[in-house]
Amino acid sequence: MPDPQHTQVVVLGGGYAGTVAVNRLRRRPDIDITLVNPRAEFVERIRLHQLVAGTGSATVPYSSLLGDGVRLVVDTAVRIDTSARAVELAAGGALPYDYLVYAVGSTAGDTAPVPGAAEYAYSVAELEQAHRLREAIDGLRPDTPVTVVGAGLTGLETATELAESGRPVRLLCGGLLGPSLSAPGRRSVARRLARLGVDVRESAVVAEVRADAVVLGDRTVLPSPVTIWTAGFGVPELARASGLHTDALGRLITDETLTSIDDDRVIAAGDAAAPSGQPLRMSCQSATPLGAQAADTVLNRIAGARPTPIDQAFIGSCVSLGRRGAIVQAARRDDTPVNVFLAGRVAAAVKETICRSTLWQIRREAAKPGSAVWLKGGRKAVEPESVT
Numbered sequence: 590m591p592d593p594q595h596t597q598v599v600v601l602g603g604g605y606a607g608t609v610a611v612n613r614l615r616r617r618p619d620i621d622i623t624l625v626n627p628r629a630e631f632v633e634r635i636r637l638h639q640l641v642a643g644t645g646s647a648t649v650p651y652s653s654l655l656g657d658g659v660r661l662v663v664d665t666a667v668r669i670d671t672s673a674r675a676v677e678l679a680a681g682g683a684l685p686y687d688y689l690v691y692a693v694g695s696t697a698g699d700t701a702p703v704p705g706a707a708e709y710a711y712s713v714a715e716l717e718q719a720h721r722l723r724e725a726i727d728g729l730r731p732d733t734p735v736t737v738v739g740a741g742l743t744g745l746e747t748a749t750e751l752a753e754s755g756r757p758v759r760l761l762c763g764g765l766l767g768p769s770l771s772a773p774g775r776r777s778v779a780r781r782l783a784r785l786g787v788d789v790r791e792s793a794v795v796a797e798v799r800a801d802a803v804v805l806g807d808r809t810v811l812p813s814p815v816t817i818w819t820a821g822f823g824v825p826e827l828a829r830a831s832g833l834h835t836d837a838l839g840r841l842i843t844d845e846t847l848t849s850i851d852d853d854r855v856i857a858a859g860d861a862a863a864p865s866g867q868p869l870r871m872s873c874q875s876a877t878p879l880g881a882q883a884a885d886t887v888l889n890r891i892a893g894a895r896p897t898p899i900d901q902a903f904i905g906s907c908v909s910l911g912r913r914g915a916i917v918q919a920a921r922r923d924d925t926p927v928n929v930f931l932a933g934r935v936a937a938a939v940k941e942t943i944c945r946s947t948l949w950q951i952r953r954e955a956a957k958p959g960s961a962v963w964l965k966g967g968r969k970a971v972e973p974e975s976v977t
């Protein structure tokens with residue numbers, strides 16, 4: 590039975606944002622904290638391309654990440670009933686809350702506009718999809734090429750990881766290789782791809798995906814028994830399905846304190862949040878501080894204090910290019926790239942350290958709630974955009 594003197598906080602989604610949030614909420618002993626997540630293990634999404642290529646695993650037991658007293662419910666939220674302040678679960682029943690943290694992350698992107706993509710293309714965005722993709726690749730002859738569609742950061746990481754492990758790879762960029770990188774950064778990545786033997790088609794746009802081929806905009810048909818779709822992420826429909834305001838993608842719209850514009854008992858963080866309708870780049874780089882800031886908003890509201898606006902800066906993007914290469918692309922605090930980057934094995938070591946530090950940050954917050962720190966000064970006051 591919940592202690593009637595305690596505040597009930599339910600956190601939906603045990604990714605980077607949600608796990609930091611639950612650990613930080615432990616600053617107050619009079620909160621009962623419940624984490625709802627569909628799997629009993631934490632998924633290191635930033636290593637899913639390694640799982641696919643067989644160069645690493647991507648799951649970590651929650652027991653090594655969550656602080657004492659956090660209750661894990663392995664289930665999926667199917668509806669948020671804000672008037673009853675309860676979360677309905679797929680397995681049945683509902684969890685009541687005083688405050689809800691919405692941290693359900695992101696999913697594979699929408700493939701709908703491209704015929705055949707939803708049926709035949711594979712994704713690396715979620716654990717189960719990555720396992721399916723790995724099985725499909727394992728079923729191919731070693732010399733059969735796979736096709737990666739999309740040359741954003743996830744496409745680059747996936748293509749290079751597979752190529753370095755010996756798989757022939759074709760990369761269809763849809764117009765530009767690494768659009769978020771600086772021009773010199775892009776050239777460096779192109780050199781690495783060439784060294785790994787990746788067949789890069791920068792201008793190729795995919796018009797159709799078939800079970801055994803991709804068809805380009807100019808109607809060229811390329812044989813492809815395994816096509817991997819990495820062109821953008823989507824988000825779960827939960828906020829929209831629960832009648833909350835979202836942006837066009839489905840991210841929950843909040844104010845600058847991460848509080849839902851519909852209900853001040855609902856706070857969002859990570860990839861599924863759109864503060865002022867102007868979301869930060871989907872990344873664990875932003876999800877982790879947003880999780881901490883969402884927890885701080887809840888703690889302030891419980892204490893009757895004014896929640897503070899989010900404030901965090903980017904430092905750049907760090908992209909693995911196989912295990913022996915990477916690019917660390919420096920950026921201004923607002924995430925726009927500058928012509929400064931680090932490449933090669935040193936960058937690969939930096940990238941690996943950063944990947945490890947994501948778990949280290951979660952564990953540190955578990956050991957010492959309130960300890961997470963992040964670079965500030967990146968977000969200027971924003972004017973809310975229109976909502977849907």
Ligand SMILES: Cc1cc2nc3c(=O)[nH]c(=O)nc-3n(C[C@H](O)[C@H](O)[C@H](O)COP(=O)(O)OP(=O)(O)OC[C@H]3O[C@@H](n4cnc5c(N)ncnc54)[C@H](O)[C@@H]3O)c2cc1C
Nearest residue numbers: 602604605606634666693694695859860871872873874876
């Ligand atoms: C292959 C790959 C490589 C990447 N590399 C990088 C990188 O190098 N650097 C970087 O910064 N970012 C990287 N990213 C992006 C990064 O992983 C995400 O931006 C990050 O995971 C977002 O964190 P989050 O906490 O918002 O959500 P997530 O980590 O996605 O966690 C959300 C959790 O919520 C759960 N959930 C979803 N719906 C529900 C529901 N209805 N009820 C309960 N729980 C639910 C999900 O199952 C998941 O466990 C990469 C992503 C991929 C796929």
